[in-house]
Amino acid sequence: MAHARIKRIDASRARALPGVHAVLTHHDIPRIPYTTAGQGHPEPSPYDAVVLDNRVRFVGDRVAAVAADTIEIARQAVELIEVEYEELPAILDPEDAIKPGAVLIHDEPDSSGIHDPSRNIAAHIHAKVGDPEEGFRKADRVFEGTYHVQYVQQAPLEPHVVITYFDENDRLNIRLSTQVPFHARRIVSKVTQIPVSKIRVIKPRIGGGFGVKQEILIEDICAWLTKVTRRPVRLEYTREEELRSSRTRHPQKLVYKTGVNNDGKLVAMTLKVLANTGAYGSHALTVQCNTGSKSLPLYRCDNVEFEAVVVYTNLPVAGAFRGYGAPQGLFAQEVHLDEVAHALGMDPIELRRKNLVQVGDSPPLLEELGEGKAGFKQVILSCEMEECIRRGKQAIEWDKKRTRPPAEGSKKRGVGMACLMHGSGIPGVDMGAAYLKINEDGSFNVQVGATDIGTGADTIFAQIAAEVLTVPVDKMIVYSSDTDFTPFDVGAYASSTTYITGVAMKKAAEQCRDQILTVASNMFEEPIDNLTLRDGRVWSGNDKSLTLSEIALHSLYSSDQFQIQGAASHFSYHSPPPFAAQFAEVEVDIETGQVKVLEFVSCIDCGVAINPDGATGQVEGGVTQGLGYALTEKLLFDEKGKMLNTSFRDYKMFASTDMPRMTSILVESYEPHGPFGAKAVAEIPIDGPAPAVSNAIYNAIGVRMRSLPFTPENVYTAMKNFQEQDIEKKQPAPAMAPR
């Protein structure tokens, strides 16, 4: 059942089973509304969840929790829980959610922060610059296209897992696969009513996240089980649970409209989105904000409007997924612009070039549209988009391949591209802190709250500190993500770790450097200005030097003893966008609809890459997930809302033999706000594969793919039903969704 009220639930037989330590139902836990979204306080997502409810809102929702000695006993106990449901109508199509008379998914009185629970609207966003209606009237030509993006899952190879236990000081320890240890502590505290001071969250090495672990997903229930049993509890998702009951990417319908002059100049752009957040509104507002703010500002345009209506349905819950709304918006935008270019008879790259944002620009929409609230003025200080395009065209041999005659036989080739922007952290929101201290041998302990989920963040911090202190990276002993022993950090999301916490690290290292020079100055009895730090030594002139070990020993044991240490925080009102151009070459089998990506080129301006191997690794991995989004990945449901493809047998991600030839080029710029000139790189590479592949398919076979994913059957069907669709509008269309 996708939607039902729990009329009666009786766990007495389950509790009586030997080996069962606890069974929790909604009768056993106080109702404390919260959001599972792992965001800063106060979270911009609606408080529409409770740990256990008297209602199920999608197939895969929580009903009860069992703690037992073994998994087998726990499974047996689950079978013994008697539940009587009153089935409610289920909404499986987001268009139905806002129809009058639709069943209400969140009519409980204690939820808060929902935009309009009486119409199943979790969040509503509207931002406007200039006068788009006037712009459409003035423009030589007006175009409108509708695009659809599907449900996909982050699918880290490690499913969610958590261990909770009380330590010898009676403090609740949570050892957890998470991207947000500090948010996890705060939110678990809230729902378990165990004070923050009594909770320690530890994130060990974990097996990927991609956004799905920016969620308080299972740690709350595990903590409750430990609280009532006083015993260690381990909770781990199966792959089926991970696919069905964790989080997904928001599916959307996007209506993109442009007013364009005959020379290709954009006069007005509007993007209207109907998004599906599933049964709960986790990240509903903020993801959809990014759909607009990470796409539209890429082009100069005086009249811009963005509107998103985010609705509840009785389907799995959407949440944070690498890209965070941008892949959806950029898919629509970059396919739409390809269509416009085609209609105008222009090269799609030239159309973009005519309109791209430039250094010195301050896109007004970024000021209007922040994350869940108004944004901050952003001035573009670094942008190498032109160079990204130039090098990408060259790498994929664009001009040659765009003009070649069509191949004989059933396999047709084509090339397509997309331009992209993203952000570096959430301006005015994200904060990270770092701590550093010297040891006797000249090594340093680095402590950061930042969360390395396989992204290489710990290495980046070691590099930054080592660079400032002129020592080898292996002198840095990095310890991260432990709420007792590391300073605060918002966690691994929003492409913020290097850009935000990296600066904190740099500041802390600089404090250490200054103290080292002070100690050395005392030891040398020379003014600091005469000293330099170089190759891990402090030099006076070119012949006298002290090692960091000698300085550390002196400061710790000899005179005026103190600990050489640095501690700093950083946050920023600037979120400099990384920019990118991505290019795909595809081969389409027109008899089967099978699309093979032959080559994929990414040219990314991420500022100065602090760790080029790590940065290209991010690009390669992001592209691969993006290709899955484009071609193979889609969660499927039956007519009752039950997920059909709950294993990797049928949720198809790219394997090593599916990969195209991949070229990833870092096009360097210097971003003055970032550490050593760095901007973000983690998310932008996932944004472009879907539009670039769609545009390449069009180039190959002349069929426009406006809905993801491009599976063989979808492409085959599109070819069969294809008629060149006239996207040109003579009259401006009404807004898609009523306010």
Place this chain on the structure above:
Amino acid sequence: MKIDLTINGSRGTYETHPGTLLMELLRKEGWFSVKHGCETGECGTCTVLIDGMTINSCIYLAAQAHGKSITTVEALGTPENMHPIQQAFVETGAVQCGYCTPAMVLAAQELLSQNREPTEADVRDALTGQLCRCTGYVKPVEAVMLAARRMKEGGQGEEGLSGNREADDSSGRREAGVR
């Protein structure tokens, strides 16, 4: 039931439920490089070598391995003395979250013990059993190619390491962690 296994060179008899998966037994015995990822033999994070061949230990009963020799990545090398494949993974930046890495290293080991001069296509084929959500396979493929070159030059690989090497009993046993 009782089963006899040689795990990373150590022979032992294990008392286990007949339905116990090999993955479960190995993790219980402290071989944490063997990961749980999907329960259906699709993701490959549970890969181990049985008599030198990769097997998905999540769809393989411990009892099926009775009398056989099992190798996990703990037997291939140590942080101080890495196997050439491990060294190549480190040098090429082929590891991100690392969850699939032990499996990939074992798959590479199987390949290189049978084929000293693999093409890139051979390497890609050998890694089809190990999904990776982080790297896009670019650097792992590079790593295996690099290891192949070095092992050929160094005369290593042909005889393989199918559980014959005496495992340092302490090398693979880490503090009990989340997984």
Place this chain on the structure above:
Amino acid sequence: MLQHLEEVYFPESLALALEKLNQYEGAAAPIAGGTDIVADPPPGIRCLVNITHLGLDYVTEDETHIRIGATTTMQKLATSPEVAALAGGILSLSTCEGWPRPIRNAATIGGNLAGAGPYADTPAAMLALAAEAVVVTADGERTVAMDDFFVDYRTTAVSKRGILKEIRIPRSVKSSRGIFLKLSRTTVDQALVNVGATLELEDGCCKSARIAVGAVTRTPRRLAEVEKQLEGKHIDADTIEEIKKVVSDTVEPMVDFRASADYRRDMSALLVGRALLALGRGA
């Protein structure tokens, strides 16, 4: 979940294996690679009889047949030169396309056939190769033609008390032209449609044809009407178009979330057409 499993039995002979299957009265099953039965066990299994060390791992040839032991792994078949030389390598292709190495290392030909999963690849090849299954029970040994082997969804002529021991392929097909084609969503995937085909040509005309499709209907099957129509025909573009139409008209595809019936029908016709094109080449 095999939580009700009481025993994994290692018989020293086939007779002891059969005895054990009888003893459990249907609650026991043979296990070889286990990739199917461990991942997705049939309900109520209390005993698994391990048959991997009964000497059933072989590919040999006698005067009349190529004989393949039931516990021969997919990897062994995929890399066997004898199998590669058989009817254009049809069986080799069906044992490796889309299957990752760890699965090929464990899964066996017997398991792939006796499991009778609707998306399996080797059945179409075996049907096209006119193979026979040798099934043993306590009552003795019998031979079942592949055409009669697949009874229904996950049901074969091997009873719950029997064991598939060997597959025999007549030597006469060795020199037939043969091909296996598979369409799937990714390179590591189950088939949306697979086709196994063998042809015997004489003077450029089809003397006899065996064409089977898998993953389309509930059980893999030969396309009798297609085979009949092909007889005596010259394999040219016109014949292929004609045959594709026959496939479309006669195949009754199932529907699941992987593909619609229409797509499976069109692709069955397409793949049969492509198979014929490849097999007729140079004739």
